[in-house]
Amino acid sequence: MPGGRALRPPGRLLAMQNIFDESALTELASSQGIPERVAPALARVRRMAPEWLLDQVQEAGLEGKGGARFPSYRKMRLHRLQEAPVKHLIVNGAEHEPGSSKDSWLLTHHPRVVVDGALCVAHEVGATDVHFAVNEINQDALQAIRTAVNDVRRTVVNLPNIHVNVVPDVYVVGEETALIKALEGMPPMPAGRPPFPIQSGLHGRSTLVHNAETMAHVPYIALAGSDMYRSMGPTGLGPTLCTFGEEFVRSGVRLVPQGISIQVLIDDFGGGLGSGRKIVAVQPGGPSSAFLSSADFHCTFDAPSLKAVGSSLGCAAVRAYADVEAVINDLKEIADFFAASSCGQCPPCGMQTRMLATIVGQLSAGKARRKAIDQIPLIVQANQGKGLCGLIQMPVSPIESLIRLFPDEVAERVM
Numbered sequence: 117m118p119g120g121r122a123l124r125p126p127g128r129l130l131a132m133q134n135i136f137d138e139s140a141l142t143e144l145a146s147s148q149g150i151p152e153r154v155a156p157a158l159a160r161v162r163r164m165a166p167e168w169l170l171d172q173v174q175e176a177g178l179e180g181k182g183g184a185r186f187p188s189y190r191k192m193r194l195h196r197l198q199e200a201p202v203k204h205l206i207v208n209g210a211e212h213e214p215g216s217s218k219d220s221w222l223l224t225h226h227p228r229v230v231v232d233g234a235l236c237v238a239h240e241v242g243a244t245d246v247h248f249a250v251n252e253i254n255q256d257a258l259q260a261i262r263t264a265v266n267d268v269r270r271t272v273v274n275l276p277n278i279h280v281n282v283v284p285d286v287y288v289v290g291e292e293t294a295l296i297k298a299l300e301g302m303p304p305m306p307a308g309r310p311p312f313p314i315q316s317g318l319h320g321r322s323t324l325v326h327n328a329e330t331m332a333h334v335p336y337i338a339l340a341g342s343d344m345y346r347s348m349g350p351t352g353l354g355p356t357l358c359t360f361g362e363e364f365v366r367s368g369v370r371l372v373p374q375g376i377s378i379q380v381l382i383d384d385f386g387g388g389l390g391s392g393r394k395i396v397a398v399q400p401g402g403p404s405s406a407f408l409s410s411a412d413f414h415c416t417f418d419a420p421s422l423k424a425v426g427s428s429l430g431c432a433a434v435r436a437y438a439d440v441e442a443v444i445n446d447l448k449e450i451a452d453f454f455a456a457s458s459c460g461q462c463p464p465c466g467m468q469t470r471m472l473a474t475i476v477g478q479l480s481a482g483k484a485r486r487k488a489i490d491q492i493p494l495i496v497q498a499n500q501g502k503g504l505c506g507l508i509q510m511p512v513s514p515i516e517s518l519i520r521l522f523p524d525e526v527a528e529r530v531m
């Protein structure tokens with residue numbers, strides 16, 4: 117990951133500072149007269165007036181980093197308004213999105229910052245219990261977060277109850293109602309809404325669920341301020357973590373400023389393809405995001421701009437392709453994954469995801485019929501709004517974008 121410890125605005129985009137560096141955050145707190153070395157952001161928030169942090173989070177424009185990218189302050193303020201003797205905050209570090217490893221990277225390498233951020237939010241919203249949900253296959257992250265929690269318990273007084281929860285390695289656990297069921301010891305199946313978790317969540321209590329990366333941004337916002345945070349991106353949207361696929365020269369997790377162009381993202385931050393070939397397509401936001409062709413590489417890497425060109429920022433797992441053959445091969449894996457991940461509660465979900473996987477498989481093998489390709493919009497239309505969660509729609513955008521962006525290459529594979 118680029119960047120050193122100095123918490124200064126970057127001189128160049130590639131000199132992106134590491135806002136998760138615990139030593140740098142502690143030094144910043146010390147310069148403000150805050151001596152606490154464990155959970156320094158919590159120490160600052162405790163010195164400020166109620167709702168000061170929520171104002172900072174709102175002014176910083178911090179969005180949920182799990183995929184939906186909604187303004188995070190809205191859920192926090194709603195949770196704060198709930199008056200109840202027991203209120204839960206769940207930090208979702210389950211991360212089952214294929215190609216994304218940012219949350220496990222944070223939990224493993226910067227667990228104290230995730231814990232500090234969660235405790236800041238718990239303090240502001242009045243949560244009595246904080247839960248860290250970690251994927252069962254990520255033992256390094258589990259050990260790291262347990263150590264960080266023990267450190268804070270030894271050092272900081274007046275803490276909420278803190279729990280570290282191991283959750284199964286099943287895709288739908290990432291959905292917040294399924295995650296709540298997993299924490300209750302039940303099979304992780306998404307539930308219909310209402311009630312929303314803020315109203316009735318874990319064990320029937322008001323529950324706020326935030327992604328682990330969202331929590332990790334909070335200490336920097338609390339210590340450096342919302343203006344400094346916003347200044348880290350050319351359009352004032354702050355930074356976000358990306359996972360670059362293994363095809364990039366600089367693969368892995370990196371912090372990037374939102375608002376740079378896709379071209380700068382893949383060339384300067386990803387380093388281009390390891391093969392040295394020209395990139396013809398990018399998937400910018402994980403497996404459920406629409407592909408972009410090179411005609412859209414001028415578009416900026418942030419949720420509003422990607423939405424405007426029909427894609428999404430999602431979990432910011434970035435993939436790049438040198439030819440359409442590679443796009444179609446990846447799309448087959450994506451469609452198969454979502455078909456296999458349907459939990460089976462809603463018959464239309466199983467039917468749609470399996471039908472789409474079959475058609476994409478035929479396309480990949482060069483055996484799809486034109487009639488099957490033409491049926492895709494009808495299948496999607498017939499199942500609109502028929503799932504309890506968003507999984508039913510997840511393969512749709514990448515499939516539709518392939519057909520829209522590369523009609524000639526699709527036609528070559530149709531019988």
Ligand code: SF4
Binds near residue numbers: 305306458502507
């Ligand atoms: S939409 Fe699919 S994954 Fe979601 S609850 Fe229904 S069957 Fe399960």
